[in-house]
Amino acid sequence: MTVTPAIGQSHNTPQDNSIRERMNIVIVGHVDHGKSTLLGRLYADTGTLPTGKIEKIQAICKQQGKEFEYAFLFDAFLEEQQQGITIDTARTFFSWGGRQYIIIDAPGHKEFLKNMVSGAARAEAALLVIDALEGVRDQSKRHGLLLSMLGVKQVTVVVNKMDLVNYREDTFHAIEKEYREFLTQLNVIPQYVIPASAKQGINIIKSSPETPWYTGPSVLDSLAHFHLESKRAEQTLRLPIQDVYKFDARRILVGRITAGKLKIGDRLVFSPSNKTANIETIEAFNIDPPPTQAEAGQSVGITLDEQIFVERGEIATHDNARPLVSTRIRANLFWLGGRPLETRRPYVLRLATREVPCEVATIHRIVDATNLDDRQTQTTVKRNEVADITLRTKSPIAFDLYAQFETTGRFVLVDEYDVAGGGIITELVQDDQEDFRTEARERDSAWVKGDVGAEDRAQHYGHRAAVVLLTGPDVTAKGFLARKLETVLVAEGRHAYLLAPENLQRGLDADLVDTKPDEIIRRFGEVVRLLTDTGSLVISTTNALKEPMKHIVQTVQTLVNPIPVITIHMAKDLQGPQPDTDLIFAGPENFDDCTHQIIDLLKSRGILTEPPRGRADFQYSI
């Protein structure tokens, strides 16, 4: 057993054996400004490298006939050592002063920006390295901008290679002034700006006489001044639901709390479905006694006192502090995809555990990282660019503004198979459903429930409540198909009901003297909502509503949320663009076949199960 040698003349606390906390730090900056060298030097001078590591690298260098560099200690790949650059982020471990640091060495080459971003996204603090001779360069700025977008708020700047400028104070101050001004525009204030030479070991682990004019800490000492993020638990609750398990008798909702706290007995609201229930237990394996509360950072499992249908992607909160809900968000986005980001191209948005198809509605401007100026409006965002955009999601999502909640205020965009961009939400953009959404939320919140829940009804009837909307121009026999579907479903023993919008005209809508299309749709939606609450399958056509089909479908969806709305489009032929619906029938002749296609779709969505007198097996009770 060997003992770590004490570090001679160090002003630092010697390596402390008992670890109390851990922290992720990323080293960023322009290519060749000395990030890997700084990292290597930090390890070598603190005596924290494994025995023989330097000797091993020295031997490889000798064999290849080149000078030893500290950077080689962590540039693991042959190609990295041959080219003298870091290709991919390396995690290294470093314990000092009671903290276990994971130091992430990020590549500085523009080509590897996605690797830099991967490294920085994990970090709580950053060391940003600038070459004293070259000064502030493109990637110094781009990395600064990305750090602020990735949520890394603590930054210490290391002005490296001071040996190449003879440790001149004025050179250092000029760089410090320029970079501080840049960071100020991003609302980032560096904790320290340190003059250093990683190669010569100046101001790395202790203050050095070469810079008598510098009175601040060494790089090593500055690490202790980064503080751990602890405020998240003090925020209001955010628990994105990750999954629902039913391995045994327990039905457990799992997820990682991203903000706030929860305890047994708390009333939870799930957004965007607006369902509510109380926490009955907090489940855990091999913890005795079982926990009664939990807070931000923890991966938890909870059971509820009511059997409600909640699925991955919803955000659980307390009632008095719900997230925002919309289909439109404004965001700052950085793009890493090989193919440029385009408007009107389909992407998948992933926010916390929610996944939803989306498209870019508007690209407002491209932010030029090097001078933070705007470039003129474009229809694409190229690789490594940052842009201010508005996104439109296919269905409403729950989210927060990034300035208030980090985890639920950011998202990634997936292009085909790849995570291709990341963004932070700056604004909720109201869509035309906002008023209906508020109405539905307030109505659900005040709803007086009986003792029979939706789950009980579903068990009893052999299906979930749902809406089947038939859309399309006149004379496509929508009404005929709707009647046929109702007849077949009822013959199977289902609770299906055909609601023709015309049936409201002389009754419920009799007071509407002037035609108010929105009010007609609203009342129709509320009646559908009532019928679905009885557990029914509501079938309807849309012509009598006299509004654009898309608006009708969206409004019904908003008002009956979270009951599924299945849309079936009937067209005369398949000429021209077709609406985005669940099924499309063009000039159908065989209505039996159409009916069966709809029934198969209802089965595949888990809405219909075995007919009532059979054994009910529900997808959503997992």
Added chain:
Amino acid sequence: MNHIRQLEDQSVYILREAYKNFDNLAMLWSMGKDSTVLLWLARKAFFGHVPFPLLHVDTSYKIPEMIEYRDRLAREWRLNLIVGQNKKALAEGMNHTKGRVECCTALKTQGLKQLLEEKGYTGVILGVRSDEDSTRAKERYFSPRDKNNEWDFRDQPPELWDQYKLSFPPGTHIRIHPLLDWTEINIWEYIKLENIPFLDNLYLDQGTGKRYRSLGCAPCTTPIDSTSKNVDEVIIELRNTKVAERAGRAQDEGRGMEQLRKDGYM
């Protein structure tokens, strides 16, 4: 031990992401301390259940106690254990004397590849850690492998916050690494905290002044000089050692590990 619970929470999150998003998922278990901690974390994540099969790529050269321990835990914890073996290579007489990297490639990499192909797994969970080896330090939590099982480290997908690579073209698969941020000491701290059963007669000094620090095949794994007789002593020893963990693993020498991992090794 707050930092250990943080690691646990993160690994549990990753395991749950894997379980939710991969229909055909499996976990590699070599019975070593790391993959046993990983198995324990799965029991944490799924409340005592392990809802996917555990794969052991048996080279036939494992230390006998490891196999006994494997079968005992599989029974007690009701695991779905699947053992794979490159029988063809063994029949042709493959062993470490034909070259350590060659032997590892045939019996482990190829053995694993055969098992993955046969069962069509799209997600494989492994217990590799960043601090074991400098190529593992560059891994992602969700790391794609192409149709030939190869790792393209030059073009790894971005990994932003807690959003991982969950979709992939047919024929490829994803390696999932929930333990990347754990160090060797963290593993032992967790074993102690949770009282996880481990191969104590191999990992602890039994009075001979030696113990295994990393377990592999008997011919290529050597014990280290150590008098640590319990987990506390192991933790103290590791806090003070400057010898690399895998120093006793012969196949790592030179550039062995980079080549092995590029070709699909764990």
